Amino acid sequence: MVNFPEVHSGLGIRAAMREKLSTVVGGREDNGRPPHPRTAALPGRPSVGPAPGRPRKLAEPLADPATWHAVDAAERWAGSGSTWPYAVLLGPGTATVRLTGPVPAVTVERAALAAANPVAQPGRAPSAYACLGSNGADLVFLDLALIPGVLTVEGDTTAANMFINGLTAQLVAAGAHRVASIEQWPQALDELEDEGAGKLAFLIWPHPDAETAARLHRAADLRPWLRIIVIGDTSGSRWPLTITADGVVTSLALGLSAATTGLPQQLEPRTVLPEAMPAVPPPTASAPALAAAEPKRNAAPELPPLSLDEHPGLLPLPPRDPALSIEPFAPSATPALAGGPS
């Protein structure tokens, strides 16, 4: 076996290959070329889509039950046994669903979603969509239920606090999951575990030190119902968001960017869209509309309507537990916590 001791980092390899191809693949050997330094271009970075542009006021659309119905319907429509939606870009006329894996995003007309009642996939945990902000005419929704334990928000601290306020306001208003602040930690952890029963618990933790961050990661690894939102950076696996002083949040990993300054800091408890909950399910009433709306899915299954049991995001707000739920997050300069996750 021939060994080549020289080692390259991979920087600019593609550019170098392109240059080499012009002499090797094209059949022209450049054997007499004297050695000389060459500068290679860096490989391209993944895109997070277009710049979000001017922020929109989001209080009104986020208070509209039709917005959340469209997000849930689009997510359930796009998800199947092998596809996992993680984000919905909700425009005035369409909803684009981002999927994990090497598959393109899918787009559906909102008119079709309004008439549809797609059923939740069996065996899947309930989603926890929250609006990150706006990108042009679209509202950018991210399923926080899919956070791999920890979500970090790096960048401008003030903007990050406002952004997390906006996220927690939506989670509290939805009422489908629990939101806890560090003031209840760690006593609340056992209660959350006991009373959660299929619900996720979101724990907000600003600026943990390295040791606490490591404990948070271990706590999340061991508790599949726990999601931790952190201001600052951590080690381990996480969804990373970066926010600028003007409130633009981006994530290379998620391929998303959004203007967050229009996020409301408080929301009324979410109400249920009446027309989305027929008392008696009509027989496959919505299937033709969906099939027509999505030509890529020729074999679209017949989609029974939503029911209350299958759609916790549209349920009326459950009674609030003062020990575990908080008002929209208010950062504390001195976290009232000595220990960590137990």
Added chain:
Amino acid sequence: MAPQDTVPADPIRVRRRDPHSLVEVRAVGGVDAGRIWSLGMGTHTLGPAPDSAVHLRGAHAGRPGVRLTVTAGGEAWLAIPDPRPENSALPPEPGVPTLRTFRPMEPAGTPWAFPQDAATSPLELCWPEGAQLSIYGTQLSVARIRPVRSADRAPASDLERVERDALFERAIRCAEVPDPAALAADATGRRATVGRRKPGMDGFLRLRLGSADGGSRTERWILPGLPCAVDLADAGILGVASVNLEAARALARWLVIQAATHCDPDDLGIRVLADPSAGRSWEWAAKLPHGSRQGEAAAATDPRSVGRDIAGLAAELAARAELPPSADQPGRAFLAVIDRASMLREVDGVAQILSRGPEFGIYAICVDTIAAIVPECRVVARTSTDELALSVRQRPERDRSGITPDLVGTEWCTRVAGALAPAGSMG
């Protein structure tokens, strides 16, 4: 932290696959090879910190960690702090994370230069399949769990065609002698290659020692991390030597696990002969189903068992030497692993096994310090934790160096040996 906040980790699948996993990071060589991490969309740290998503326990632990970002589409991007300005005329600096990928062959000595800002700031590098990341003494590769659809994979240019062909060639060459992670995944999973090598078959005891970059057979390209292997049936007696005896044992463990995985117990018997001080390095081998047909374990670390196994091998050698040659029907082969061979060589029967055993299908791996390697070794692998050099006695033109050794831990061996045990057909 409460005691319940720790969970025992699988020594192979350190992070298990779930529906949201998009890529697998595999330790394909170097220290603690054979581990697999399944990762989903997000950012993950690779390094020596205990809370790293990919926890690496090898050398140069003082270096900062590397960040791996997995995009929604399953692409892997690396952010390497403080990258070294690349120049092929310089040897790699120990401990600097280095990504080695497909690259064109260059005239020797041609320096490479990169923009100044690229050399002094953290960078995000695409980590394609087939490329190897050297970090903290471990070689890592990445693979998508969900393959790209064929329509998306069709090459659109000469460059992409070359990349695709290089990836394909490398995959075939690596599959011939799988790396520790691939072998462990197979042994504990689908078991497609377990026990398929038969005596007399070409490559019956071809065992991978490590990996090195090498040339493509069809294009003027360098392929990273090609396997370096030795055919024990050809070498007869293989010496595995190191100043650090534990490094030599880690490599020898890997050779034994390969032989046990590739060969059915009916086709290969394994005997590990070691003194009690090496017991912890070899006690896992007792799980292998390749012991004697009377049910005795494949590993012996107490003097009485060692003496019994040496006598057994010597008797087997004598019996085979008395039989007429039967080239058509090779019988059950034997692999003897002799830890501290220079000491055990003084025991009656060992010298005969080493000198005449290969002739009759009894092969040996002799583990020792470099200074004490026994003269019967026709091929000697001198290894450290970073580099392995191979020397072939009386054929120096076949000597090789610059190989990254495959070093596996005892927990990993225990797990793989346990997976092999049910497949045993001990009679």
